Amino acid sequence: MSGAYKKVNRGVTLTLWERLYFPEVIRGVLIAAGHFVPNFVSVTKAYFGGKPSDRKIMTIYYPEEKPVLPEAYRGKPVLVRARDGRGKCVACGLCEVACPPKCISIVGGQREDGTRYPVTYVLNGAVCIFCGFCEEACPEEAIVMSDRYEGLCEYDRKPMVYDKEALLVPEEKLTRRLDYIRRRMYGKWNY
Amino acid sequence: MADLAERIKKMSPDAVASVSSSLGQECVVVHKEAILEFMRRLRDEEGMLFNFMMDLTVVDYLGKRDAGSRFEVVYHLYSLKHNHRVRVKAPVSQADPAIDSVVQVWRGADWFEREAWDMYGITFKGHPNLKRILLYEEFVGHPLRKDYPLRKRQPLLGPEN
Amino acid sequence: MSELRMDLHTEPMILSMGPSHPATHGTVRFLLKLDGEKILNCDTEIGYLHRAFEKHCENGTWTQAFPYTDRLNYNSAVQNNVAYALAAEELLGVAGKMPERAVYVRTIMCELARLADHYTNLGAATLELGALTAFLYFVEARELVWDLIESVCGARLTSNYVRIGGLASDLPEGFADHVKRVFATNREHWRQFDKLLTKNRIFMDRMRDTGAISAEDAIALGFTGPCLRAAGVEYDVRKANPYLVYDRVDFDVPVGTTGDNFDKYLVRMEEINQSLRIVEQLLGKLPKGPININDASVRNPAKEDVKNQIQSMIHHFKNTIEGITVPAGEVYVPTEGSNGEVGFYLVSVGGGKPWKCRVRPPSFALTQGVGEMVKGAFLADIIPTFDMINLIGGECDR
Amino acid sequence: MADIFPGPDIFPAGMLPSLVEMMAKIIFIFTMNMGVFAPLLGWVERKQSALMQDRIGANRADILGFTVFGLLHTLTDAIKLLTKEDFIPEGADRPLHYLAPFIAVVPALIAFAVIPFGGQYDLWGHKTNLVIADLDVGVLFVFAVASISTYGSVIAGWASNNNWSLLGGVRVAAQMLSYEVAMGLALVGIFMVYGTLRLTDIGVAQENFLHWGIFLQPLGFILFITCALAENKRTPFDIPEAESELIAGYFTEYSGLKFAMFWMAEFLEMVTISGVLVALFFGGWQIPFVSGAALARLFGFLGPNLAQVAVMLVHVAVFWAKILLWIFILMLIRWTLPRFRYDQVMKLGWKIILPLSLINILVTGLVMLLVK
Numbered sequence A: 001m002s003g004a005y006k007k008v009n010r011g012v013t014l015t016l017w018e019r020l021y022f023p024e025v026i027r028g029v030l031i032a033a034g035h036f037v038p039n040f041v042s043v044t045k046a047y048f049g050g051k052p053s054d055r056k057i058m059t060i061y062y063p064e065e066k067p068v069l070p071e072a073y074r075g076k077p078v079l080v081r082a083r084d085g086r087g088k089c090v091a092c093g094l095c096e097v098a099c100p101p102k103c104i105s106i107v108g109g110q111r112e113d114g115t116r117y118p119v120t121y122v123l124n125g126a127v128c129i130f131c132g133f134c135e136e137a138c139p140e141e142a143i144v145m146s147d148r149y150e151g152l153c154e155y156d157r158k159p160m161v162y163d164k165e166a167l168l169v170p171e172e173k174l175t176r177r178l179d180y181i182r183r184r185m186y187g188k189w190n191y
Numbered sequence B: 001m002a003d004l005a006e007r008i009k010k011m012s013p014d015a016v017a018s019v020s021s022s023l024g025q026e027c028v029v030v031h032k033e034a035i036l037e038f039m040r041r042l043r044d045e046e047g048m049l050f051n052f053m054m055d056l057t058v059v060d061y062l063g064k065r066d067a068g069s070r071f072e073v074v075y076h077l078y079s080l081k082h083n084h085r086v087r088v089k090a091p092v093s094q095a096d097p098a099i100d101s102v103v104q105v106w107r108g109a110d111w112f113e114r115e116a117w118d119m120y121g122i123t124f125k126g127h128p129n130l131k132r133i134l135l136y137e138e139f140v141g142h143p144l145r146k147d148y149p150l151r152k153r154q155p156l157l158g159p160e161n
Numbered sequence C: 001m002s003e004l005r006m007d008l009h010t011e012p013m014i015l016s017m018g019p020s021h022p023a024t025h026g027t028v029r030f031l032l033k034l035d036g037e038k039i040l041n042c043d044t045e046i047g048y049l050h051r052a053f054e055k056h057c058e059n060g061t062w063t064q065a066f067p068y069t070d071r072l073n074y075n076s077a078v079q080n081n082v083a084y085a086l087a088a089e090e091l092l093g094v095a096g097k098m099p100e101r102a103v104y105v106r107t108i109m110c111e112l113a114r115l116a117d118h119y120t121n122l123g124a125a126t127l128e129l130g131a132l133t134a135f136l137y138f139v140e141a142r143e144l145v146w147d148l149i150e151s152v153c154g155a156r157l158t159s160n161y162v163r164i165g166g167l168a169s170d171l172p173e174g175f176a177d178h179v180k181r182v183f184a185t186n187r188e189h190w191r192q193f194d195k196l197l198t199k200n201r202i203f204m205d206r207m208r209d210t211g212a213i214s215a216e217d218a219i220a221l222g223f224t225g226p227c228l229r230a231a232g233v234e235y236d237v238r239k240a241n242p243y244l245v246y247d248r249v250d251f252d253v254p255v256g257t258t259g260d261n262f263d264k265y266l267v268r269m270e271e272i273n274q275s276l277r278i279v280e281q282l283l284g285k286l287p288k289g290p291i292n293i294n295d296a297s298v299r300n301p302a303k304e305d306v307k308n309q310i311q312s313m314i315h316h317f318k319n320t321i322e323g324i325t326v327p328a329g330e331v332y333v334p335t336e337g338s339n340g341e342v343g344f345y346l347v348s349v350g351g352g353k354p355w356k357c358r359v360r361p362p363s364f365a366l367t368q369g370v371g372e373m374v375k376g377a378f379l380a381d382i383i384p385t386f387d388m389i390n391l392i393g394g395e396c397d398r
Numbered sequence D: 001m002a003d004i005f006p007g008p009d010i011f012p013a014g015m016l017p018s019l020v021e022m023m024a025k026i027i028f029i030f031t032m033n034m035g036v037f038a039p040l041l042g043w044v045e046r047k048q049s050a051l052m053q054d055r056i057g058a059n060r061a062d063i064l065g066f067t068v069f070g071l072l073h074t075l076t077d078a079i080k081l082l083t084k085e086d087f088i089p090e091g092a093d094r095p096l097h098y099l100a101p102f103i104a105v106v107p108a109l110i111a112f113a114v115i116p117f118g119g120q121y122d123l124w125g126h127k128t129n130l131v132i133a134d135l136d137v138g139v140l141f142v143f144a145v146a147s148i149s150t151y152g153s154v155i156a157g158w159a160s161n162n163n164w165s166l167l168g169g170v171r172v173a174a175q176m177l178s179y180e181v182a183m184g185l186a187l188v189g190i191f192m193v194y195g196t197l198r199l200t201d202i203g204v205a206q207e208n209f210l211h212w213g214i215f216l217q218p219l220g221f222i223l224f225i226t227c228a229l230a231e232n233k234r235t236p237f238d239i240p241e242a243e244s245e246l247i248a249g250y251f252t253e254y255s256g257l258k259f260a261m262f263w264m265a266e267f268l269e270m271v272t273i274s275g276v277l278v279a280l281f282f283g284g285w286q287i288p289f290v291s292g293a294a295l296a297r298l299f300g301f302l303g304p305n306l307a308q309v310a311v312m313l314v315h316v317a318v319f320w321a322k323i324l325l326w327i328f329i330l331m332l333i334r335w336t337l338p339r340f341r342y343d344q345v346m347k348l349g350w351k352i353i354l355p356l357s358l359i360n361i362l363v364t365g366l367v368m369l370l371v372k
Helices: A019-045 A094-098 A133-137 A171-185 B002-011 B032-044 B109-120 C002-007 C053-058 C063-070 C074-092 C099-129 C130-151 C175-198 C201-207 C215-221 C226-232 C261-284 C304-306 C310-321 C362-368 C370-374 C381-389 C393-397 D013-051 D073-083 D096-112 D138-159 D163-194 D197-207 D218-230 D256-281 D292-302 D305-335 D342-371
Strands: A005-007 A076-083 A104-110 A114-123 A144-145 A168-170 B016-022 B027-029 B050-061 B072-079 B084-092 B096-101 B124-125 C013-017 C029-035 C038-045 C253-255 C327-336 C339-346 C356-360 D119-123 D126-129
Touching: A005 A076, A019 C130, A019 C175, A019 C201, A019 D013, A019 D073, A019 D305, A076 A171, A094 A104, A094 A133, A094 C310, A133 A144, A133 C063, A144 A171, A168 A171, A171 D342, B002 B016, B002 B027, B016 B124, B016 C327, B027 B032, B027 C327, B032 B072, B032 B084, B032 B096, B050 B109, B050 C339, B050 C356, B072 C339, B084 B096, B084 C327, B109 B124, B109 C013, B109 C362, C029 C381, C038 C370, C038 C381, C053 C063, C053 D305, C063 C074, C074 C099, C074 C215, C074 C339, C074 C356, C099 C130, C099 C175, C099 C201, C099 C261, C099 C381, C130 D013, C130 D305, C175 C253, C201 C381, C201 D342, C226 C253, C253 C261, C261 C381, C304 C310, C356 C393, C362 C370, C362 C393, D013 D073, D013 D096, D013 D126, D013 D256, D013 D305, D073 D256, D096 D138, D096 D256, D096 D292, D119 D305, D126 D218, D138 D197, D138 D256, D163 D197, D163 D218, D163 D256, D197 D256, D218 D256, D218 D342, D256 D305, D292 D305
Parallel strands: A005 C253, A076 A168, B027 B084, B096 B124
Antiparallel strands: A076 A144, A104 A114, B016 B027, B050 B072, B072 B084, C013 C029, C029 C038, C327 C339, C339 C356, D119 D126
């Protein structure tokens, strides 16, 4: 296709008017004021009763307003607890192997009705890099990347090592991510 | 493009040990003694004009090959005018891991060779200041060698007292 | 003046512009010998962000190397993922059999990553020259592009989006008009940077004729990317040996003349425009269809197949546990990263683990040139020169 | 005792009312500058730069839930800077290191003594002149005091035993010297036009709008602003404390209260410069097209004395409003322009501004000859 190497016009010759420092001080100040005035108006409007969306400003008041996260967002990996209360994980150990920094360790066991379940499931949150390989490896869709990013940091590493109870999340809360996986990631029509 | 490898072989038959091309890429294996002269010709010969030394690295074939050619210094060259690439490989033995430095041919090779020394312990004869570049001076050993254990601990550095 | 200097007993001041210094926003150390403000000698010390990338890759399977490639040039992570995937697919021999949509989406994500990198770099350069407002406009433009990348890959920086033989996920619904909205604001921002900086006399005084490098020196030192093109050398991997769908898109490649900081700035500003153009053209012709290769020995099969067919389950387990079996061989595939040529040299001796996974780091060669570009200049000239080569600690120290 | 006290003209008969008036004015200016403006500028700088850059800016510090637009952040700054460890680096020259911030702060405050923030009013038979020290050398006093603050920065740079501060100190010395010369010459035009150095007379002379300094001396105005920015070490002339080059220039080794001093000095200097700017070029306390007498008639219904008080308040308010406007503009410049390089600042100072100010003087002289 067309398109080739194109010389960049560095010969930005300054007219005498621009050679003086003063005019582009004014131009810079006008652009900055151009941002200041509408923002100032919109912030005061939003402050006195207006909706936050009135603000044209980029940043948000974080704790009060939360950002809108896309479906693909990879937050803390969590175990899915089915509607009947039992975890869907069958302790096959694929996520343990697939995890690049090796932060998962499982001890499997068998319930009396013959189904397998993880006796202990430890995921070291301090080592996890949120890459999503465990979710990709799990054949049972038992471990999934939730969109939780708050409250993950602690002052020491011990509480960051999550055991099974800390990881289990009921399925109702994860429907958005589960159906995203089926639709966008590992669905049949993707092959 | 296979003729490029042939032309290189004709250019200096004594230096070239073997020539191959895989997945559409030319590869030339060269004796390490003749490396400097060979590289100078690759850069200056009319049909070659490899004016870019894109990358210099070392591959450690411990266990896969005999000790005589355990290491292999790999140069990736590119010619701007002819828009073709070549991969020059120079096997280096475990007993005497040294090869001539190509800094006189491409000034860019300076840091790449220092990194190769730092990671694999290949000394480049004629290099202006061959010392470690990525690791600290007191580091013991060459980490990227296959016999360097993954979890080896280095001696702690600290004030003498 | 010189005879005055003769009897004036002055000795040069040794100044260490150390690893933690506001201007070395990577982690690099300049040992400067100063005569007053003039730099007599500057030797650069890198390696502060060395994390043994190659040792990690050699001890993980072929797929487990992807999160490590994110952390190379962390400003444009997707480009490293794509470069690694292309090299691995070349080794596997499936490079030609990739589905159309996957190739298109990879090119789109590469260009979005290039946008994010250029915004970051130009922003950091203006910040260090003192124009804080221009910095924040750059950051705002980058924020919008990061939102795009986050909506596709799931993370703004560590994208981990590409897999060998396909992609992790497809584009979200409504991606095209999200891009249209973002690009409209970014073009408006681009006009404001241009007005604020390009004709700004102070900015030009600081950038013009500082950190200049001639074409011969640039080639000898192994420069690639915007810094090489600023010196007037016409070399861009997307044009020299096109990969992905760069040959089905028309875009220009800006080239400078003198190779000083102002040229590098202009080249990057123009490349932003070209990347916007490329993404819009690609979105126009984005084909439907699958995004992963339908070959279970390369790419994990769909989840339903894993549950229902024993063949897919075996492949799924084998690919995850032992890794994809890549036939023995070696390959070097160059791609155009935002800083220069990013090539992966992969060596496989058969089996699930790479034997050697070497990345050609463009900022490694560029940082080598700083010592030369800055000799004889003023102390304050290190700042724009160092900014304009856009050293990324992760990529230079690996 | 008598020889200790200065001459009789400062203390006319009946010292008490003029003493009270003097103290009132000093307290008013001190609280306005040190108490209100310095902390206020801390907030203005944060909030304004935020809104300019599409951000929200300071809004977190709150008392009982009221964040008051982030104004309380200056309170938290004060607490932080007071409680931080006041660290003197090892090997530094202790007394000098301790002394430097004071030399930097005090002149900035003193310089405001000469600037009139109001006209002449007779309140209950007592004529008052709203200026602390109505010196007839006026503007020269401002230059003299401003150059003293240079010593503060240079000593700070030298005494901190740190390469970066040394470079910062050297740069301060070079920049301030070259720009004080240029600043002095830039204002000579104003002195020729108004014929006096006394700021109050210049203020009175600017009663009618067309006699404002900016119309009579446009080139002088541009040169003065450039030199004032350089004196105040603000972008684009902030090379002594260029964050990206010299970490924090001459006050790298300062923390706690002494750092607050340098920070305060910068803000006070900015207020003083806006004060001089407004007093010389923008008619000080004058309101365009509305003279003091007209205002007195407007407030006539309040009775003569109260009318004068009302006029005084209006004039003072107008003066401070103009200063705020100019601080806003200086802040805008601060955030948008990149920084010069060291030699470019020198070249600009000696090769462009100095000759231009000499030409300005020549042209003003010629014009005044023609007009006469």
